[in-house]
Amino acid sequence: MTRKKLRIGVMAPGSRINHAVAERVEGLAARCAPSIEIWFHPQCFLASGHFAGDDATRSQAFLDIANDTSFDVLWFARGGYGTCRIAENSIAGLTDVARTKSYLGYSDAGYLLAALYNEGFTELAHGPMPSDILREGGEAAVRRALAYLTHRAPETLETSISPDMPSAAFNIIVLSQMLGTPIQPDLTNHVLMLEEIAEYMYRIDRSLFHITSNPGVRRAAGIKLGRCSSIQPNDPDFGQTEEEIIRHWCAVSGIDYLGRADIGHDIDNKVVPFGRLPRHDP
């Protein structure tokens, strides 16, 4: 019996990756998921200042994969920075072919996940990316992504995900910096999961003021807080933990605080599908 291979196209919407990342991910996939075929768009390795190629090149790479019927999945290679610069043009160039595939990534890639969610795309997920292979023990994260992409393995999902409640997940500053723009997603009745990396605690506080003050976010079912790692030293000490901060802002805004979420910029980052999980596996 031969099964059709799952074809994954990888592009980098913000910062670049190097060839070693691609080789290690391809090697891992060959060992643990032989039913997968991964293609790294050459754009992933370009360098244009801060970015993996200029805006037009990154946007075209996104469309090359999204609009190509031979790909089942568009996997974002890495976050970094730059996705917001291509979101609008990329969305405008999509065809109906793009609606038939899955999209996976997190961090800076959240701008495109949000924009696609607003367009009614149904197979979007916040989860590990190829660049996670560079973390110590990072193969676990990439294996999780592959297990999610090949068979929606239940153990890859953030534990609170259920068919009863739609979800969404974002990096805190990324969500903050799309509020009040056309790509702000409708989070009504969603469990909103948030995580952060390498920020000062006062900036986490400021961004959570911003997020929880937004009328659209206030229509969410509640917020779960993922990991906030590599917090920068604050002088004077901020005096509150990230959980005290989110509890404060949830209390002020009337949003339910639903506890911790198992997501973050680390190898334990679980998958959070956007929207509602199907009640039965397709």
Next chain:
Amino acid sequence: MTRKKLRIGVMAPGSRINHAVAERVEGLAARCAPSIEIWFHPQCFLASGHFAGDDATRSQAFLDIANDTSFDVLWFARGGYGTCRIAENSIAGLTDVARTKSYLGYSDAGYLLAALYNEGFTELAHGPMPSDILREGGEAAVRRALAYLTHRAPETLETSISPDMPSAAFNIIVLSQMLGTPIQPDLTNHVLMLEEIAEYMYRIDRSLFHITSNPGVRRAAGIKLGRCSSIQPNDPDFGQTEEEIIRHWCAVSGIDYLGRADIGHDIDNKVVPFGRLPRHDP
């Protein structure tokens, strides 16, 4: 002939100042503006973690001055961080007395300037604060603030300010992190001046994506870019200057780019009144 003294009340909406700042500003005022009486609210010197006293204390200090008929001016002592935490409660506690006085500050104080502007307050201005005395040559900034507060001295104003066009000015990340909240100001037909300090260039780019993507900001008459100082080293180099970045986002968004503004986190920071300058001095 005796003139009524101008009474200025100073409070710190975010971070604290120390007594030396107050003493130096009082000394300068006594020498160069004897018609002024400055009172530093004791709250300015409190410490509660990151803040000049806890939220309730800072909010009360704001109301102590704003709602007191004996003060003509509320002068924000310093930015830092924390104003967003007290904006909503502070606005809710204002009486009509608060409408009769002037408010001056910048940076983090922008959250309260925005909230007051939304409430129809007419004497709000972005300009130097007491803490600027700590900069090298900082007396020039404080003298400018006093000259603006005492007699609206024309030379204190940003040079493009005119009665023909309403203006507003903000720190970039501060404006960004109020978009889509109830305190986002209506900038329709305004010249919007923006400045930044101590950010990475990629974050300035990201915040300008955010600001220029907002439909309300797109109704502005145009944007003038103030100084972006102490830019953090970007790895890899961002490859664009702040002026190239604002030109990019203005072109993408259809907002007119109106050139540089003479504002910033420095001693040359000119005063930008919010709204329209009166055609004749009152």
